[in-house]
Amino acid sequence: MSAEAPRVDDHHLAHTDEAAMFERLSRSNLVTTWKWYLGVAVSGAVLLWGLIVFLYMAMVGMGVTGYNRPVFWGLYEASLVFWIGLSHSGTLISAILRLTHATWRAPVLRGAEAMTAFTLMVGGLIPIIHLGRNWRVYYALPYPSSRELWPNMRSPLMWDAMAITTYLIGSLTFLYVGMIPDLALLRDKSAGWRRKFYSALSLGFRGTHAQWRRYHVTSTLFAILIIPVAVSVHSIVSWDFAMAKVPGWHSTIFAPYFVVGAIFSGIAGVVIVMAILRKAFRLESVLTPLHFDNLGKLLCTMTLLWGYFYFTEFLTVWYNRNPEEWEVFSSYAGPYLPLFLTMIVCNFIIPFPMLCLKRVRRSVSLILVPACSIVTGMYAERLLIVIPSLARRNDPFIWANYFPTWVEFSVMAGAAAMFVLLYMLFAKFFPIMAISDIKERLFHTTDRTIGGTTVESIAQVEGEGEAHA
């Protein structure tokens, strides 16, 4: 964004025409196009369909899915891992970039944090969807009752429930607290029911000096706390598999491998969401090729890291040829070859060379190719982790393959539609761009002339967001 050079004798908070900037950044809140209504209608319809099919499955039984003995877990559980993996976007972008004072983060963080919250809501629903008796899900809650039921804390599924709850609450509050100054801004700029709505949500934030200082400390603390939670969540999701006595699942590398894969797909998801937001809400002036370049570099690193992890996991099994595990890996060349090829091609062969090129990273339309390919490849990877291990259990007599039916596809399409719908509603009613953070960044930025060129210079406030005890 071009910043008007401030007068030397006074530092204005306003760098440009503030009203115009507000209009530009809040386009999602101010202008409602027919495309938005169409999007809401379509995703709402798909969500409704998914809901109907889910109810059908619950009424008739899990038999309407493609599950069998021994493949008791399949598309649902792979989707669970996929959605929880996508949720690692916001944590990485927001928390890590905040802590490392990466100055380019401001336009990306709100969209990424919202993605975390909504993917988690979708992912957190799947453990309930996949139950044989969904209507008895409260049996897993630890509260004293006349049924004398109590959950088993030794089950990885209980760890999962705890971790997802903590992460969901944490990421929702992280999103919300980060949004309070922008909600206060919207409150002051709006009228009617919107004013009441934002007044209630901004909780009386005004922007006094003391409030800003404490706000910074609070958001820094959230950033510090949410990172270990994010790491633990995906480790625990991996332990749902790694704790089991299942060849191909029982592996020590699973926890870090899942965390890396989660961040990998999460950044790819952020790239896609940012590209859509940029186009839909005309944010070209804020979301510049620089942001896509930086995200592309991160994505390139994660591609290499993922490739390294996958190779390491594969190599140990390949070399050892433990027959139980080797049968699982052999099936990658059999019925699961399409999944395996999709994974390798989409996760490494396409994205790695593309992301090495600056031309790709700096082009918003070109970077969508590796980003979409990675999201596809990671979905294939999740399926490849869950299914073949079960399809090739220890006893060869019961080996059976699995293919989802229309039921699983419908319910998971409904879950995806739920994410899209939540995101669209969020973008309509909440500030999707972190306006205050963008303003703060502009306030810290000056143009500095070095010789014959002018470069951007950013003032770093010493000890920003740190507590003084």
Added chain:
Amino acid sequence: MKHTWAMAIDLDRCTGCGACVVACSAENNVPTVGEVEAGKSRLMQWIRVNRYWEGEFPEAQAIYLPIPCMQCERAPCELVCPVYATYHNEDGLNAMVYNRCIGTRYCANNCPYSVRAFNWYDYKWEKPLDEQLSPDLTVRSRGVMEKCTFCIQRIRRAKETAAEEGREIRDGEVVPACVQTCPPGAMLFGDLADPHSEITRKLKDPRRFRLMEHLGTEPRVVYLKRQKGAGR
């Protein structure tokens, strides 16, 4: 008195007839799922007879391996249930509480023997087949896991009879349906805690082995190895 129920299966005697499967289904209200569902690998049978081929045709020989629930001492299925629907009961049996089950199917995933069966639907017994349902145990609803119990209802009944008569359970008093039916007498059930029981003697056989022993699950079902030689 504490019991250590165990089962011995002599593979030398097993002919693979499948009578144990039929008897078990009749005793335990196990639904028959029909051809289509069986083709989808969704048999509900609590005991299955694995058939492996040895050698090439025409020298091929079938090996039969009946697999009930192994009632593992260190059962992997029990650990992973989030609601304690499966646990170790006072007899050391791997018990399954249908009413607690919420259907995560994690236990079935964690069973190396894949002996757990999941109720994919609410199965129906057409008239007059509903007349043959055993009143000793429930018909399971859709969405719960079930598996071989070593015919726990027969164990309970024997315990009650023994208590009424003020004595210990006699060896051979408890006989699960599969053992009772087995035409060649390949199966034997008894109490390992009783040093004089038939099964204690039988399991001194050097042919004994347990399935997938390397996994450390310590099954209560012990097999006697099939021997090679003429006439076998």
Added chain:
Amino acid sequence: MSTVIVGLFEGVETAARGARALQGLSLPAGSVTTISAVPLPDGAVVTDPAPVRFPKIVIAGWFVGAAAGLALTLATYMLYPLVTGGKTIVSVPPTLIITYEVAMLGALLATLFAGGREMGLLRFPPKAIHDPRIHDGKIALCARVEGDEQARLAMDAMKDAGGTDVRPEEGEL
């Protein structure tokens, strides 16, 4: 309710000049502050006299959460001593995992509540001093004053420093 003199300033330097002029009135600590749309570095215009201490509450929240998680697992072991998988009733790794997750939840909630309380959120006084023009890049300098004499002096000081629309307001700062 107290009387607050509010003046709008164009930039940081002019606002700082106004704040320096107000220092001559020797108002009690914490009665001069800015309202701005962008956080200003501490000391740029005013200095926050109160130290930020609430991270300590977060640590306390972590320990409360850890205690709750530990209690939950220990209660499970005591109330439901069911043998599963031939393992001991009390086992350390699951205890650690549950304790960790609940501890982090405690710390996150403590951050939310302590941060919110420290920021003075969720308190809706009948009239809070505010000026929506801060969103156009203005800085509102506010000084809580006692009595007419002080109010007049403060208004003069702000006007001299270049403040516009300097006026007294009744409300909570």
